[in-house]
Amino acid sequence: xxxxxxxxxxxxxxxxxxxxxxxxxxxxxxxxxxxxxxxxxxxxxxxxxxxxxxxxxxxxxxxxxxxxxxxxxxxxxxxxxxxxxxxxxxxxxxxxxxxxxxxxxxxxxxxxxxxxxxxxxxxxxxxxxxxxxxxxxxxxxxxxxxxxxxxxxxxxxxxxxxxxxxxxxxxxxxxxxxxxxxxxxxxxxxxxxxxxxxxxxxxxxxxxxxxxxxxxxxxxxxxxxxxxxxxxxxxxxxxxxxxxxxxxxxxxxxxxxxxxxxxxxxxxxxxxxxxxxxxxxxxxxxxxxxxxxxxxxxxxxx
Ligand code: PLP
Numbered sequence: 680x681x682x683x684x685x686x687x688x689x690x691x692x693x694x695x696x697x698x699x700x701x702x703x704x705x706x707x708x709x710x711x712x713x714x715x716x717x718x719x720x721x722x723x724x725x726x727x728x729x730x731x732x733x734x735x736x737x738x739x740x741x742x743x744x745x746x747x748x749x750x751x752x753x754x755x756x757x758x759x760x761x762x763x764x765x766x767x768x769x770x771x772x773x774x775x776x777x778x779x780x781x782x783x784x785x786x787x788x789x790x791x792x793x794x795x796x797x798x799x800x801x802x803x804x805x806x807x808x809x810x811x812x813x814x815x816x817x818x819x820x821x822x823x824x825x826x827x828x829x830x831x832x833x834x835x836x837x838x839x840x841x842x843x844x845x846x847x848x849x850x851x852x853x854x855x856x857x858x859x860x861x862x863x864x865x866x867x868x869x870x871x872x873x874x875x876x877x878x879x880x881x882x883x884x885x886x887x888x889x890x891x892x893x894x895x896x897x898x899x900x901x902x903x904x905x906x907x908x909x910x911x912x913x914x915x916x917x918x919x920x921x922x923x924x925x926x927x928x929x930x931x932x933x934x935x936x937x938x939x940x941x942x943x944x945x946x947x948x949x950x951x952x953x954x955x956x957x958x959x960x961x962x963x964x965x966x967x968x969x970x971x972x973x974x975x976x977x978x979x980x981x
Contacts, residue, residue, distance in 0.1 A: 686767045691801035692760050697767060700801060710794065711780020715840045718742045719778035722761070722896075723805060723933045725965075727771050728974035730933075731896050732758070738896070739777055742837045748779045750798045757798070764802035765977045772805035774934065808875060808935035813858065817941025817953050818930070820859050820872070821852035822919045827862040827870040830891050835871075838893060845873035856945060859930075861922075864891045869917040875932040879917060879925035880956045889914035897931035897964075900973075904960050927954025929961075936968075937961040 689700030711717035720739035723730050765773050777800040784793035809818055825848045828841050848860035864870045869877055870891050876898040878887045905912040926949045928940040937960055939953040
């Protein structure tokens with residue numbers, strides 16, 4: 680299994696050791712697994728550079744506090760583990776996830792305070808939200824009535840693993856002959872999808888849902904790009920009807936940057952081709968990343 684390139688498919692850090700990705704395991708009784716009691720953050724590496732690494736670490740550590748997780752690794756140690764994972768894999772473009780699971784109390788107890796929380800991380804080759812051919816022509820997305828887990832139940836600014844709503848929404852999307860799903864909120868307005876935030880453009884102005892969503896790092900990046908490109912962008916409420924009447928729709932994610940949506944429920948968005956603002960912002964996103972914008976080189980001594 681390991682051979683002379685043990686990390687060619689990826690590498691994980693768990694149980695205080697580095698493992699070839701296929702050999703990494705978490706204990707079956709960990710409540711991270713049994714109860715989705717976990718927090719994660721995912722940072723990408725492109726052209727040998729982490730993107731917004733410190734912002735991802737800020738979000739991860741803040742959310743660990745919100746969930747009352749306590750781990751022995753401090754920020755600097757976590758940073759070093761992430762660098763080491765990418766170095767071992769040797770990937771120029773990578774998908775790097777850090778996470779904490781609750782662990783579990785001694786058998787017989789259900790006292791959360793007795794859990795030893797565990798830090799894990801892994802590195803895989805860069806993952807795209809959709810393959811290149813689909814990114815070029817734009818996705819066909821289904822707008823589902825399934826409600827994204829409400830903010831009052833689980834804080835959406837935590838990057839959590841409560842994904843059954845997304846998973847079932849995806850099956851609904853496949854059954855409808857579409858490729859991905861956008862969930863709605865308790866009022867029936869647009870929320871977010873599995874691994875992405877949603878944007879639309881109308882008459883040259885961009886809009887994205889203001890609440891009930893993860894404050895995505897790419898979403899934040901889109902706000903910054905809009906300022907640079909001179910585009911107006913507002914956080915607001917978007918109904919499915921408004922999204923259907925958009926000139927352009929795109930998704931934002933660490934797994935792909937800006938990904939166009941050119942059909943909603945099999946109906947073309949405007950002319951059905953990738954919009955100009957989407958193209959301009961996406962080009963700007965990737966060009967700036969190549970130039971090292973918000974970048975930290977993987978081979979930096981830290
Ligand atoms: N919304 C959800 C539910 C997500 O899981 C993600 C990323 O995985 C996003 C939005 C996009 O966030 P980011 O831009 O930080 O990748």
